Amino acid sequence: MSQDPYSPCFCGNGKKLKFCCQDILSEMIRVEKLVENQPDAAEKLLRQLLTKHSDKEVVVTRLSGILVNKGEYQEARTLLVDFLKAQPDEPRALLALADVCLNTDGFGSSRRIIHRAFQLGSRQYPRSVASLAVQIAQEMARRGCAMSVREHLALSIRLSEGEYRNSLMMQLANFESQRTIPYPFRGRLSLLPVEVSEDLQKDEAVARKVSQIGCWEPASIIYRRLLEKDPNNGALWFNLGLFHAWDGQLESAAKAMHRAAELIEEFDGAVEAETLAELIEMDLSTNTYGVAQHRIPVQSVSELLTVLDDAELLARVEDPEEEGFENGRVAAEYEFLSEALGDEPDPNSLPAVKGDITIVDSDDEAHRVALVVALDDDVDEVAAAFREAAGDLAAAAEEGAEATHLSRLPVECRPFDWKVHHINKLGGAHYRAIDQTRLTAAVEEWKQAAQGRLDNQAPADAAKDEANHRKVCASIFVLGVVANRMGYDPDLAQLRSDLGVPAPVALDVDENVNLTSLPMLQFERVADSELTDAQVVEFANRITLIGHRRLLGKALELLVSRQASLEEFSPMRAHLLRANTARENNDFELASECFEQARKSVADDPDSFRTKLELDIREFSCRLDRPDDPALPDLLASLRDRYFLKIPEIEEVIREELLSSSCEHLLEILEAAPSASGTLWTPGQADPPPEGEKSKLWVPGQD
Ligand SMILES: [Zn+2]
Numbered sequence: 001m002s003q004d005p006y007s008p009c010f011c012g013n014g015k016k017l018k019f020c021c022q023d024i025l026s027e028m029i030r031v032e033k034l035v036e037n038q039p040d041a042a043e044k045l046l047r048q049l050l051t052k053h054s055d056k057e058v059v060v061t062r063l064s065g066i067l068v069n070k071g072e073y074q075e076a077r078t079l080l081v082d083f084l085k086a087q088p089d090e091p092r093a094l095l096a097l098a099d100v101c102l103n104t105d106g107f108g109s110s111r112r113i114i115h116r117a118f119q120l121g122s123r124q125y126p127r128s129v130a131s132l133a134v135q136i137a138q139e140m141a142r143r144g145c146a147m148s149v150r151e152h153l154a155l156s157i158r159l160s161e162g163e164y165r166n167s168l169m170m171q172l173a174n175f176e177s178q179r180t181i182p183y184p185f186r187g188r189l190s191l192l193p194v195e196v197s198e199d200l201q202k203d204e205a206v207a208r209k210v211s212q213i214g215c216w217e218p219a220s221i222i223y224r225r226l227l228e229k230d231p232n233n234g235a236l237w238f239n240l241g242l243f244h245a246w247d248g249q250l251e252s253a254a255k256a257m258h259r260a261a262e263l264i265e266e267f268d269g270a271v272e273a274e275t276l277a278e279l280i281e282m283d284l285s286t287n288t289y290g291v292a293q294h295r296i297p298v299q300s301v302s303e304l305l306t307v308l309d310d311a312e313l314l315a316r317v318e319d320p321e322e323e324g325f326e327n328g329r330v331a332a333e334y335e336f337l338s339e340a341l342g343d344e345p346d347p348n349s350l351p352a353v354k355g356d357i358t359i360v361d362s363d364d365e366a367h368r369v370a371l372v373v374a375l376d377d378d379v380d381e382v383a384a385a386f387r388e389a390a391g392d393l394a395a396a397a398e399e400g401a402e403a404t405h406l407s408r409l410p411v412e413c414r415p416f417d418w419k420v421h422h423i424n425k426l427g428g429a430h431y432r433a434i435d436q437t438r439l440t441a442a443v444e445e446w447k448q449a450a451q452g453r454l455d456n457q458a459p460a461d462a463a464k465d466e467a468n469h470r471k472v473c474a475s476i477f478v479l480g481v482v483a484n485r486m487g488y489d490p491d492l493a494q495l496r497s498d499l500g501v502p503a504p505v506a507l508d509v510d511e512n513v514n515l516t517s518l519p520m521l522q523f524e525r526v527a528d529s530e531l532t533d534a535q536v537v538e539f540a541n542r543i544t545l546i547g548h549r550r551l552l553g554k555a556l557e558l559l560v561s562r563q564a565s566l567e568e569f570s571p572m573r574a575h576l577l578r579a580n581t582a583r584e585n586n587d588f589e590l591a592s593e594c595f596e597q598a599r600k601s602v603a604d605d606p607d608s609f610r611t612k613l614e615l616d617i618r619e620f621s622c623r624l625d626r627p628d629d630p631a632l633p634d635l636l637a638s639l640r641d642r643y644f645l646k647i648p649e650i651e652e653v654i655r656e657e658l659l660s661s662s663c664e665h666l667l668e669i670l671e672a673a674p675s676a677s678g679t680l681w682t683p684g685q686a687d688p689p690p691e692g693e694k695s696k697l698w699v700p701g702q703d
Contacts, residue, residue, distance in 0.1 A: 011058035012092070014124075024053055031062060039066055055086065061096045073104045091121035095128045102132065107139050107248065115215040122213040126159035133159070133214055134168065140248050141175075144283055146185040147253075149175060151246040154188070155214040176545055182279050182481045183546050187520030189242055189276075192269075194235040200226050207243075216247035234263030238273050245280060254280040261470060268504050272521045274474035278453055279481060287411045292403035294372040294383040297395040301331050301361040301368060304393040308332070311389035312340045314357070318424050319660055328362030328369075336374070336382045337421055347426050350434075353419040355382030370394060375417075379403045409485075412478070415442045416486035425662030428625035429586050436586075439488050443495065446479055453478075463499040472501050477521060489550040492524065515539050523551055528558050536565040544577065553581050560597075571601035572611070576618070583622050588629070595619040613643060617653065624661040636669045 002010070003025065005018035010028065013020065021028065027049055034042035046063040053059050060083045067076035080097040084090065098117035101110035114132060122129045137152035153172045157165060176186040191211065196204050207222040220243040227236055241256035257277035264270040298304055308314050313336055320333040336355035345351075355374030362368050370390070374382045380403065387394050409417070420434055447460045454462040459475055462468040473496065480492045496503055507525035509515065515538035518526070523543065531539065540555040556578045559565050566574055579594035595615055602611045616639055623629050636654070643650045651670060658666050 011056075013057070021056060021058060024049060024056065024059065028058065028062075035062075035066065039069070042066060054083070057083070057087070057090050057093055061092050064096050064100070068100060068103070073100050076100050077104070089120055091117065091125055092128070095121045095125060095132070098132055099128075099135075102135055102139075107136050111217050111247070115217055118214050119210065119218070122159060127164070129213070130156040130159040130164070130168070134171075143248065145245070145248040145250060146181045146283070147189065147242075147245040147280075148248040150185065150188075151216075152214065158212075173545060177547060179485060179487075179547060182282075183484055183548060184276065184279060184477075184481060184520045186546055187523075187542075188517050189519050190517065191239045191242060192235040194233065194239065196226065196230055196233065196236070200229060207239075211243060211246075214246075216243045219243045220247065220249075220252075232263055234260050234265070234270070234273075237263060238269075241273070241276065245276075250280050250284050253277075254284065261474070267470065267473075267502060268507075268525065270470050271473040271477070271504075272519065274470055275477040275481075275521060278474055278478050281453075282410045282412060282478070285410060288408040289411055289414055290376045290408040291373060291406045292376040292379040293406055294379060294401075294403050296370045296372060296383065296386065297366075298359065298368050298370050298390065298393055299365070300393055301359060304359065304390055305332050307391065307393065308334055308357075308359075308389055313337050313385060314389060315341055315421055317422075318662075320358075325360050325362075325367075327364060327367035328360040331359045331361040333358050335421055336372075336385060341421065345421075345423070347423075347430060348434075350421045350423070353421055354378050357382070357386055373406065376403065376405065410482070412482045413486055415445060416483050416488060423662075424660065425627055427627045427661065429588075430626075432584065432586050432625075435488070439483070439490060443479070443490050447495075447499065451475060459499060463501050469501045472499060473504075476501075484548055489548055491550065509535065511535070516542055518542075520546065523548075528554070531558070533562055533564040533568070536562055537568045540565075540569055540574070549581060549584060552577070553585075556581060572598055575601060579618070579622065583625065586625075588623065588626065591622055592619065595622075613647070613650070616642070617650075617657075620654070621657055624657060624663060627661060627663050632663075632666060633669055636666055637672070640670060640672070 002008075002017070005022060006016050009015050009017045009020035009022075010025075011021050017025070027045060031042045031045055031049075034045065043063065043066050046059060046066065049056075049059045050063060060079055064076040064079050067073070067079070077097065077100050080093050080100065083093050084097065087093065094113065094117040098110065098114040101113050107114070114136070117132070118129050133152045133156040137149045137156070140146075140148040140152060150172070153168060153175060157168045157172065160168060175181070178186070191208065194204060203222050203226060207219040207226075210222075211219040220240055223236060223240045223243060227233070227240065230236060237256050237260035241253050241260055244250075244253035244256060254277045257273050257280065261270045261274035261277060264273055309316060314334045315337055317333040317335060320330055334357040335353040336357060337351040338354050339351045341351060355372060355378060358371040358373075360367065360369050360371065370386060372379065372383045372386055383397070383403070387397065416439070418438055420431065422431065448458045450456045450458050451462075453475060454468065454471055457468075459472055463472045476492055476495050476499070479495070480490065483490050493503060504525045506527040507522055508527050508530050509518065511532050513535070515526075515531075515535050523539070526539065536555075536558050540552075540559050543551045543555045556574060559569055559574050560578065575594045575598035579591045579598065582588070582590035582594060595618065598615055599612055602608045602615075605611060620635055620639060623632055623635060626632075639650070639654060655667065655670060658664065658670075
């Protein structure tokens with residue numbers, strides 16, 4: 001604390017000390033010394049000061065801060081309210097009161113005071129506003145208001161700097177990569193430009209300005225007044241919808257967005273508004289299904305596993321995930337199947353998995369349990385079947401004991417929620433082919449199933465009437481969002497063409513626009529050829545973060561067609577992502593080509609020996625998705641010849657890969673003597689890594 005009378009006052013209000021708090025300087029220095037280790041003494045001192053200096057903001061906020069730390073919110077609130085009666089516009093007291101109210105009553109009942117604090121405090125005390133915005137974002141996340149979470153985080157980033165800003169950017173990136181949140185809500189949404197008559201322009205500008213500092217209720221109040229005078233302005237309704245959504249008022253947001261969709265003339269803009277309205281309604285809907293769990297005490301775990309291994313409908317998981325349990329360890333995992341597997345299961349009609357059963361063993365008897373997890377409709381049946389199989393080794397059901405709900409999903413997700421019994425030796429490619437078939441079937445069913453949002457018509461029927469085209473296109477987007485959440489990205493352009501609704505008009509993005517700020521729904525429409533090299537990189541980075549396989553495929557094709565963009569993005573990363581996308585599409589020829597391009601891209605690196613080894617193992621691991629791939633034996637022999645002598649531990653890595661893919665038939669190739677070419681070290685070849693470096697080797701499953 002500077003004691004120079006002409007330096008700015010320690011209370012932070014910008015005045016010089018001499019004209020501000022000089023009379024309490026020595027007491028406040030004592031308070032600061034005490035506050036850390038003797039908060040009670042600091043509190044006592046502040047209370048004494050308060051009797052004479054109840055008009056001093058710094059005394060009031062310091063004392064309220066100590067009270068808040070002690071959990072005495074009520075007294076802190078009274079103190080601040082009393083102070084604000086005399087000085088209603090004091091920003092720090094307002095910010096402190098907003099903080100107290102937010103912590104005690106939640107955002108809903110504190111909106112007014114919070115927005116007032118934002119309005120009066122954001123210019124001088126941006127950091128305090130940012131920290132309130134982060135707390136609101138956390139509350140909104142608990143309430144499931146994703147758009148509000150994102151916008152409050154973005155607000156806090158706008159208002160902060162340095163390390164704090166970086167940590168907020170990380171929080172935002174983390175939010176944006178969460179698959180359970182509809183992807184259009186994870187990207188930025190921006191206010192539309194509006195055309196209003198001259199007498200309304202000033203108010204419209206004020207609304208935008210207060211929106212910039214997070215005051216979305218004040219902004220919506222101004223907009224409501226504008227809409228009384230200009231009720232058929234679609235852009236006004238759209239922006240009002242955003243204000244409400246950012247403010248966590250989902251019902252009002254959905255209504256405004258629906259209205260915008262009716263009024264906006266441009267077809268694609270209207271479809272986007274309708275899609276947002278429907279996604280918001282999906283978040284509000286109680287029409288959900290869930291995953292639930294029964295926790296059943298068990299005993300004699302090894303005996304139990306023997307019994308369960310013999311049960312007809314239970315299949316032991318071949319390599320269970322290594323989950324940690326606080327008081328125990330996973331002894332085994334089982335799938336509860338829809339029908340018995342039999343000795344020769346047909347790979348094309350494998351039973352469905354109705355439930356998962358994890359057996360947790362522990363040294364402590366009380367923590368030996370079976371965790372039975374299934375959809376809420378099935379969980380009781382699966383638990384009963386488990387008890388029957390386990391007999392005396394599992395505790396009997398308690399009267400009235402109900403399953404614990406673990407998560408809930410919108411009912412729209414249900415047609416895309418399946419799990420097929422997994423047999424390692426069938427390979428990843430086989431299961432992806434099954435998924436693809438099921439996805440196609442689910443989309444076909446979707447076309448024919450009546451939907452509330454289409455006035456109880458099926459999309460295929462509704463699409464016959466042009467008047468429904470906006471809603472049908474929005475429904476297609478909603479389908480895409482739901483499928484994305486479940487891990488699939490069907491071809492929406494194909495679907496539009498199948499249903500005979502208009503294709504989206506290509507969006508010509510101005511070269512100054514950063515693609516990161518483009519609404520996610522518009523990524524479908526971006527005109528590839530018009531993008532600058534920098535925008536192509538932004539496109540690819542954005543989609544990689546959001547996680548959308550079909551759009552990622554588009555971004556990567558674009559990236560490899562532009563040398564400058566590719567260099568900027570990192571050729572190695574691009575080729576690997578492309579190989580992975582090809583693998584996900586079961587296009588192994590393309591995947592091999594991508595690995596080859598990745599190898600070429602690192603040819604000149606000093607570290608290329610290790611990178612190439614890594615690429616070889618990745619490609620091998622990818623090929624194991626088809627255990628009967630005729631190229632596998634040669635690939636394996638070449639790995640053996642090139643690496644085993646130089647880096648013996650590679651053999652173990654490969655062996656484990658083979659075993660975990662049930663490719664025992666290839667093990668003999670490992671044991672064959674390497675051919676002579678591998679033993680010779682010819683000049684000009686990259687050196688193998690020195691001893692001690694080898695432990696850094698990439699192994700499958702690491703990324
Ligand atoms: Zn002062």
